[in-house]
Amino acid sequence: MRKFAYNKYLVWIILAGLIASLIICWQRYHVETNNSQIDMVLDFDSVTHLAEQEGLDFFEVLHRMKGAGITTIAVYDATFEKLNRQGKVLAMPGSEILGNYQSGVLTDEFWRQAVEENLIDAERIYIIGRNLITYEEVKKDLILRLGKERVKPITIGEVEIIEVKDRYETFIKKPVTMPSEELAIVKDAGMNILARPANFVGCTPDKIREVFRRFDGYPVTEIVFNGNEVLGAYDYVDATAEEMKKRDIIFGVIESYSQLQFYPQAGMEQLARDLGYERVARLHVIPPYDQNKISLNTAIHRWLRTDYERNIRINLFRIYEKQAAGMTLAETNFKYVNETAKDLKNGGYSLGTAGTFENYYPNRFLRFLVIIGTVAAGVLCLSLISRTLNDNQKAQLIIFGVLAVLAGVPILMGAGGKVRLIAALVSANVFPALAIIWQLDRFRSLRLKARWESIRSKSDGGSEYPKIQVRGELSIGQIIWLAVASLFLTSLISMFGAAYLAGALSDIIYFLEFEIFRGIKLTFVMPLIIVSIAFLQRFNVIDELRKNFTATDQLKEILEMHVTVKDLMAVFIVIAALAILLIRSGHSTGMPVLDVEVRLREWLEDTFYARPRSKEIFLGHPFFILMVAAFLKKFPKKILFVLTIIATIGQSSMVETFAHVHTPIFVSFMRGIDGLIPGAIFGGILVLAIYFGNKFYKKKFANS
Numbered sequence: 001m002r003k004f005a006y007n008k009y010l011v012w013i014i015l016a017g018l019i020a021s022l023i024i025c026w027q028r029y030h031v032e033t034n035n036s037q038i039d040m041v042l043d044f045d046s047v048t049h050l051a052e053q054e055g056l057d058f059f060e061v062l063h064r065m066k067g068a069g070i071t072t073i074a075v076y077d078a079t080f081e082k083l084n085r086q087g088k089v090l091a092m093p094g095s096e097i098l099g100n101y102q103s104g105v106l107t108d109e110f111w112r113q114a115v116e117e118n119l120i121d122a123e124r125i126y127i128i129g130r131n132l133i134t135y136e137e138v139k140k141d142l143i144l145r146l147g148k149e150r151v152k153p154i155t156i157g158e159v160e161i162i163e164v165k166d167r168y169e170t171f172i173k174k175p176v177t178m179p180s181e182e183l184a185i186v187k188d189a190g191m192n193i194l195a196r197p198a199n200f201v202g203c204t205p206d207k208i209r210e211v212f213r214r215f216d217g218y219p220v221t222e223i224v225f226n227g228n229e230v231l232g233a234y235d236y237v238d239a240t241a242e243e244m245k246k247r248d249i250i251f252g253v254i255e256s257y258s259q260l261q262f263y264p265q266a267g268m269e270q271l272a273r274d275l276g277y278e279r280v281a282r283l284h285v286i287p288p289y290d291q292n293k294i295s296l297n298t299a300i301h302r303w304l305r306t307d308y309e310r311n312i313r314i315n316l317f318r319i320y321e322k323q324a325a326g327m328t329l330a331e332t333n334f335k336y337v338n339e340t341a342k343d344l345k346n347g348g349y350s351l352g353t354a355g356t357f358e359n360y361y362p363n364r365f366l367r368f369l370v371i372i373g374t375v376a377a378g379v380l381c382l383s384l385i386s387r388t389l390n391d392n393q394k395a396q397l398i399i400f401g402v403l404a405v406l407a408g409v410p411i412l413m414g415a416g417g418k419v420r421l422i423a424a425l426v427s428a429n430v431f432p433a434l435a436i437i438w439q440l441d442r443f444r445s446l447r448l449k450a451r452w453e454s455i456r457s458k459s460d461g462g463s464e465y466p467k468i469q470v471r472g473e474l475s476i477g478q479i480i481w482l483a484v485a486s487l488f489l490t491s492l493i494s495m496f497g498a499a500y501l502a503g504a505l506s507d508i509i510y511f512l513e514f515e516i517f518r519g520i521k522l523t524f525v526m527p528l529i530i531v532s533i534a535f536l537q538r539f540n541v542i543d544e545l546r547k548n549f550t551a552t553d554q555l556k557e558i559l560e561m562h563v564t565v566k567d568l569m570a571v572f573i574v575i576a577a578l579a580i581l582l583i584r585s586g587h588s589t590g591m592p593v594l595d596v597e598v599r600l601r602e603w604l605e606d607t608f609y610a611r612p613r614s615k616e617i618f619l620g621h622p623f624f625i626l627m628v629a630a631f632l633k634k635f636p637k638k639i640l641f642v643l644t645i646i647a648t649i650g651q652s653s654m655v656e657t658f659a660h661v662h663t664p665i666f667v668s669f670m671r672g673i674d675g676l677i678p679g680a681i682f683g684g685i686l687v688l689a690i691y692f693g694n695k696f697y698k699k700k701f702a703n704s
Helices: 008-033 044-054 058-068 080-086 094-103 109-116 132-146 180-188 205-213 237-246 268-275 296-310 329-346 364-383 393-412 417-451 476-505 522-538 551-559 565-584 595-607 614-632 637-659 665-703
Strands: 037-043 072-076 089-093 125-129 151-156 159-164 175-177 192-196 220-223 250-254 280-284 312-317 452-459 463-470
Touching: 008 364, 008 393, 008 476, 008 665, 037 044, 037 192, 037 329, 044 058, 044 072, 044 180, 044 329, 058 329, 072 180, 080 089, 089 094, 089 132, 094 109, 094 125, 109 151, 125 132, 132 151, 132 159, 132 175, 132 180, 132 205, 180 192, 205 237, 237 268, 250 268, 280 296, 296 312, 296 329, 296 595, 312 329, 364 393, 364 417, 364 476, 393 417, 417 476, 417 522, 417 614, 417 637, 476 614, 476 637, 476 665, 522 551, 522 637, 614 637, 614 665, 637 665
Parallel strands: 037 072, 037 312, 072 192, 192 220, 220 250, 250 280, 280 312
Antiparallel strands: 089 125, 125 159, 151 159, 452 463
């Protein structure tokens, strides 16, 4: 039996890196638990819409929403479409005014006088105010955004109107002014304001300062920019950051619908850097098409999961457009907000201005130890799949030394962003493979110790040789116990990789997802390849009687084998299953999710602290138990190979969970534990079912 040696120097370096990784993980845990305040936000227009639809007083609805748990009201730049509807100002195209005059339907003497004095141009837009405060704000903001050459106040009789050069169809939808009247209403209600201004063409630092002056005197605590650009993009983002710093305003970034990074806004990343990541919070809103499909209770519980699983700190609510059974529309939405607030408070969160992370970056030396530990793990893994390298420990140390210098020096210098990503990728791929490979080597010897013993005897002139004698069989209970213990040991080693991955990437930029782990799909494939090579280096799946038959030898023989259509179909099914597994990984796959799977996920979410992954609880871990049982019962190597590969999927998935750095590390840890324990139970049940099924079949066959 060809044995593979584990380089003790590399093992000690890995342990040193593990200690550094655990220190970083502990620091990260405290950074995450200290960020526990959620801002519950509702649009000003949503309050208006709900009040109008239910025939309620606006201020009554606003007061009840505050009592239910809403802490902040979002106020947007108003458009003329909205201002016209409110009757505060009126914008009309000159062509319409002239057309009505010519057709005789223009009865308003003011506009008739304007036409008769040749003050109306068919290619212009004319704005008249019905609310003096709003009119003055609109005039000021139109000049600010469009320029004096396109905006001209004119007087008709004693009344001033505004003439604008623009295309009416697009102008009517443009955000034009931040309404101070709405800001004042929110302030008087004792609530905070999340401002949603939009960028505009010709924005300069002076104009940015004018936009922010509108906020002075009002409790604007957060800004989430409306549209595809932050204010000042592309040239003056620094001026926006400066004004936000002066007013201690938090920058809200909108989580993408795919839950991967953000809704793209030009200038967003520069603003976050200039402002400081410690002044940035993640915002989530349930998309309308999603909210319309889910029940009220599902939406309520979804918020808590969203906040604790993805570090969301701004919850932007959309009101329900349909009432729940037995309730009015207003009662439905009050319950929606109130029950969500209760869930969050019971989950340990407080409500108020959005919490933010401290500006956390781990100590460079700790990160250096993590990086060189990753290098050591990579070299050790290579030595366990290459017989040549395994026989030459000096070569292993030389390779480690060169790679450690190349990877470690940039980290000590305060750089090495790419190195950290590579280290995380190596950790995610190598440690699950190392865990399974160690188990393979362990069971190659443990199986012999469990079932055989060596007896010294003499023959052939006194020379000694080992004589093998069979011991008693292990009971089914002992097999399951040994398999479960092995699963926990193997998972512990895999969790070393999770700690390494977290140690390589943990900092505020990754918490907020301005940087993300890349290579998720590779982490599902590479460990399977590594373990396959390691298995073939240790066992001959082609001919179990042939010894020292290398992986290359077996691969050549497999390629030269004659196969049947049945064999091809089996290979096709395996490839298709792996392809589906790969495609389904990640955030956005395009593959439909079956209703039964949705219900299963909901059950798992309600049952466990963090929903365990299906490929761990129902696939990887149960098959690991089967794999160990198969080793102990001396199943054919082909079957062992398949079971080992499937078992590797569960270990890879446990580590890959930690690649989602925006998820709190404790949640990722509990997700792994929540999958491990029931997965082991399912595996034990599966082994028992096969054992008793086999006994029943043999008994029935013997009696027939």
